[in-house]
Amino acid sequence: MTSGDEKLQEMLKHAIGPAGTELQRDLWPNMLARLQEKSTAVPWFDWVLAAVALLALLIYPHTIPVLLYHL
Amino acid sequence: MNTHPYVRAYMGGIATPTMVLLIVLTAFVLARFVFAIPVPIERAIIFPMAIVPNLFGVWNMLYLWLRPHQHLPIGLHGAILPFILAPSGYALGRALNVLNLQSNGLVYFQTLTVAYSHMAIAFIFGLIVYYLVWKYFVAFFNRVLGIG
Numbered sequence: 001m002t003s004g005d006e007k008l009q010e011m012l013k014h015a016i017g018p019a020g021t022e023l024q025r026d027l028w029p030n031m032l033a034r035l036q037e038k039s040t041a042v043p044w045f046d047w048v049l050a051a052v053a054l055l056a057l058l059i060y061p062h063t064i065p066v067l068l069y070h071l
Numbered sequence: 072m073n074t075h076p077y078v079r080a081y082m083g084g085i086a087t088p089t090m091v092l093l094i095v096l097t098a099f100v101l102a103r104f105v106f107a108i109p110v111p112i113e114r115a116i117i118f119p120m121a122i123v124p125n126l127f128g129v130w131n132m133l134y135l136w137l138r139p140h141q142h143l144p145i146g147l148h149g150a151i152l153p154f155i156l157a158p159s160g161y162a163l164g165r166a167l168n169v170l171n172l173q174s175n176g177l178v179y180f181q182t183l184t185v186a187y188s189h190m191a192i193a194f195i196f197g198l199i200v201y202y203l204v205w206k207y208f209v210a211f212f213n214r215v216l217g218i219g
Binding site: 042046049050052053056057060062063065066067068069070 | 095098099115118119153156157160164177179183185189190192193195196197199200202203206207
């Protein structure tokens with residue numbers, strides 16, 4: 001490394017300054033909150049819809065090929 | 072940095088129908104080659120195989136594009152899709168001569184007649200399934216891909 005390179009390196013260090021390697025805050029409480037977060041519950045309305053769809057399929061099974069083709 | 076959100080939306084959209092396609096394809100193959108049902112299923116299979124997953128991908132891209140302008144819940148956005156798929160399937164079926172219109176209902180492969188009342192039930196079933204699939208499955212893949 002030439003003296004010019006060393007000078008340039010010094011100038012860069014001086015201009016940019018040291019990088020912040022320390023954490024600004026503790027991240028563990030956020031992680032714990034994320035882990036304890038409850039998964040979104042399925043609303044009753046969606047259960048009813050799923051039940052109605054299943055019932056329709058059981059009552060009218062001959063529509064299954066139509067559904068396989070169109071959906 | 073370009074994070075290609077529309078490519079991710081496309082991928083998030085096609086994931087669910089691609090998996091379901093395995094079931095559809097298995098049903099088609101079993102019907103044709105195991106139970107030897109004498110209908111040209113391979114003529115009709117292009118619709119669920121090629122068009123439906125791609126349409127899911129494009130529809131999810133549209134959802135991402137529309138989101139800043141108007142926020143329609145993803146389930147309702149998905150429930151609009153059968154209004155496009157049903158007539159498209161019908162038009163393709165007519166073009167490929169696998170679907171005919173008769174006074175008592177639609178005739179698939181010149182063998183399976185489905186009454187119009189049953190078609191209406193099938194359509195409502197489709198709306199419900201699409202609503203739930205988009206609300207839970209496509210939304211899940213969108214979250215996984217960071218666009219949810």
